[in-house]
Amino acid sequence: MSFLAPAFLGALTLLGIPILIHLIRRRRLHIVRWAAMEFLHHSQRKLRRRLRIEELILLALRLLIVFLAVLAFARPVIKAVGLSVLGQNAHVYAIVVVDNSFSMAQRIPNQNTAWERAVQQAKTVLTHVLRPGDAVSLLLANDHPTTLIGSPTYDLRLAYARLNAAKLSTRGTDYLETAKQVVALLKKSPLPNHEVYWITDDQANAWKSSQSESAHSIWKQLGNKARLIWISVGSPAPQRDNLAVHMEPLERELVTPHLAARISAKISNYGTRSYNNLPIVLRLDGQLAGMTKVNLAPHSASLATFTPYLPQIGIHVGRVELADPEHTDNLPLDNVAPFVLESRATLRVLVQEMQSQSATYTLAALAPVGGGNIFQPTRIEGESLDAENLSNYQAIIITGLTHLSTEEAHALADYVRTGGGLLLFPSEATQTDEVNAVLKEAGLLPAALGKIVRFPYENAQTLNPGSIGNYAPLSLFKDTSNINIGLARFTAYRQLTPFDDSSNPGAVQVILRFSDGSPALVERQVGRGQVILAASSADTSWNDLPLTASYVPLLYQLLLALSASAEVRHNLALDMPFLLPLPLSAVNAQIRITRPDGTVDTRTPVLGAEGAELQYPNTQMAGVYLVSGGPIHEAFAVALPEQESDLTYAAPNTALSQIGYPIARATFVTTPEQLSMAVNRSRYGVEVWRLFIEIAIALLFLESFLAWKFGRRG
Known part of the structure; x- marks a missing residue:
């Protein structure tokens, strides 16, 4: 306990007054000897003891009344453990943190948004809580925090103007990233008294990065350096249901008038309500291009897929959205997901047939009879690429690979690095040592080609659709109900050992495997382009894939992925x-x-x-x-961060205690009315003078009653 007006404690000397009065007013008895009273002597001693006890009780009550009255005038305060109490004239350095992630756009029905409430609370801090002489910094909190005012300023009007100009972002929330910046500012501050005003919507996902031990140390440093006033402006937990639309990775960003685009969006239900036949709309270049419906159980997601044709050549801007995006829920910002596609007349493909007839099926697939071609293939025979201008093609296929010269490998490397796509098929005649060395030296090797592994037809290997993973161009084949690439049988393939590119981790990946787990297709990112190496042949010498219904769509998807490497990434x-x-x-x-x-x-x-x-x-x-x-x-x-659409509430006091924050140094408020009271308690502790006055008045009545009861007033 401490006192805001300790000078009044000098009045404790008044405690001597009741004692002095007690001594002065003590009865002085004149003893008169009287024989008739001697036999009452015993009862008189009992009465004297009782009177003395009564006088001492009244004296104690009067002393306590004076003591409590003096303490009340000294304005005693009780502080939280670990908090120092500021003097009435002490100044503070305040860091005002305002969450401007896009979840703050949620609106309570018939009220304003969380962002508008947060700005108003921050303005209250600047105009009614901080005083002239206080310093302030201003941060906008998201997963990439923005410092509006870094070095402490004493100009509160400047801070108000910066806050007034601040805007809601389209970013996610990460409390840890903001906490790091707050700690950095606190370390630089020469001022002794620190306060942090953290204004946010209490989103559970915002705490995910704060679970590690290193993160705990950041929060502990913050707690040791400043008082934390946590101001919650989000919707109540029962009102946080939200629907959201987020684009899935496009299987291809580059299409032709004869090749339908495949556009999928994930529709997520972050709430407790079910939706049946929820309409989802596709718009292309501002026009309605499709509609579908999805069913959503509570806390679930569903895919909405569209396959429109884009007959007009050029760039197309589209979006997938809820049918009524502005009114379906209280957070309209994530009810629309934009995307961009490009339509080309045809895609030029160079097919080099190193071994005779090795590209027969490939060329037939790329140039089918009847027109409507997606690809425009150019075939060359033999092993030389010198006469060809590689930059004229979106993709290059080499079938029946036998060997490559150093010059050819470097020409291909230059082509791929500038955005070209290269697809390689080995053969019986592949000179593996030479090809591996040349491709490795040129920086093109996805995997080392090894020996041929053969199987009898009855034990032939198949492709495993479950091994596709996250490679978007092949995701179409995960669903085997439409196209089953697992029906093709492989009687031989070359062993592939994926290259370990330590300079670029993640550049090499196995995008498809055989049923025995061996790599069937290995992809490597090289500059802006990519190389895909197959384990089996492009013809029917080692497999019957060209004879199955899945051959053409598989080849098309690979070439579209390779062609897209040469194009701009639009999403x-x-x-x-x-x-x-x-x-x-x-x-x-x-x-x-x-x-x-x-x-x-x-x-x-x-x-x-x-x-x-x-x-x-x-x-x-x-x-x-x-x-x-x-x-x-x-x-x-540019897409919204998907996790920010989950508005699930996390109680800040619980979250802070779980990450090791000294919770005694935090105060939690939700309304402007609570703010000033909370700050006063944080700064000065809880004043208890009213309690002391009430106790003193109660004791005064008790003293009067006992004095009357004892027959001794005053």
Whole structure:
């Protein structure tokens, strides 16, 4: 316990007054000897003891009344364990943290959004809680926190203006990242008294990164350096149901007028209500292009899939959305998922047939009788690539691979690094040692080619659709009810040992396996392009895949994936850079990028080893970006972070205690009315003078009653 007005404690000397009065008013008896009273002597001694006890009780009550009255005037406060009490004139350094992740856009029915409530609470802190002479910093909290005011400022009006200009972001929430910045600011502060005002919607996902021991130490440092006032502005837990639409990775971003796009979006139900026949809409270039319906149980998700044709050549901007995105739930921001596709007339493919007849089925699949071709294949025979301009093709296929010269391998490497796609099929005549060495030296080797493994037809290997994993171009084949790639039988394949690229972990992956677990297709990212190496042949010498219904769609999906490598990646996550290859003539062009909020950036392409390229890293905002300048008309989409759509509530006091935060140094409020009281308690402790006055008044009545009862007032 401490006192806000300790000078009044000097009045404790008044305790001597009741004692003095007691001594003065003690009865002085004049003893008169009287024989008749001697026999009453015994009873008189009993009465004297009783009177003395009564006087001492009254004296104790009067002393206690004076003591409590003096303490009340000294304004005693009780502080929490671990908190120091500030003097009335002490100044503080406050860090105001305002959550601006996109979940803060949720609106309570007939009220404002959590973001609007958070800004209002922060303004209350700046105008009614902090005083002239207090310093402040201002942070916007999300998974990539923004510092609006870093170094402490004493200009509260400046902080108010910065807060007023702040905007809601389209980012996720990560409390740990913000806590790190808060601790860094506190360490730099020369001021002794620190407060952190953390204003947020209490989203459970925001705590996920705070579960490690290293994260616990950050929160403990924060707790040791500052008082924490946690201000909750989110919706009540029962009102946090939410529907969300998020795009699945597109199987192909590049299509042709004769090849339908395959667009899938995940519709998630983060709530307790069920939905039957919930309408989902596809829009392309602003026009309705499709509709489907999904059923959603509580806390579940379902895929909505569309397969539209894009007859018009060029860039197409689309979106998948709930049928009434503005009114279906209280968080409209994630009810729409944008995407971008490109349609090309045809895709040019170079097919090099190193062994005679090894590309027969490949060419038949790429150029079917009857027209409507997706691909425009060019066939060359033999082993030389010198006469060909590789940059004219979106993909290159080499069938019946026998050997490669160093010059050819380097030509292919240059082609792939600038965005080309290369598909290799081995053969009986493959010179494995030479091919492995040449491809490795050129940086193209996905896997080392090994010996041939043979099987009798009755024990032939099959492709395992369950091994496809997360490789989006082949995800179509996971569902064997439509196309079953597992029906083809393989009587021979070459062993493949995936290359360990230590300089680029994750660049090599097995995208399909045989039924015995051996790699069937291995893919490697090289620069902007990719190489896919098959374990078996492209013809029927080792397998009957070309004779099955799955051959054409499998080949098409592989070539579309390889062709997309040569094209622009149009669908990105937050913070992924947009890269646009350009002709050398455009190296000095001024390129305009119109952001989702309407603001415009201007960029000049850079000239590098792979040619001219527009590099745009400022993708911190979800939505559609438009790129223009001269003959360039491009677009790309940046997706919202999916986990932010889950609005599940986590009680902040419980979450903080679980990560080791000193909970005694935290105060939790939900309304503006509670804020000032909570801050006063945090700063000065709980004043108990009213309690002391009430006890003193009660004791005064008790003293009066006992004085009357004892027959001794005053």
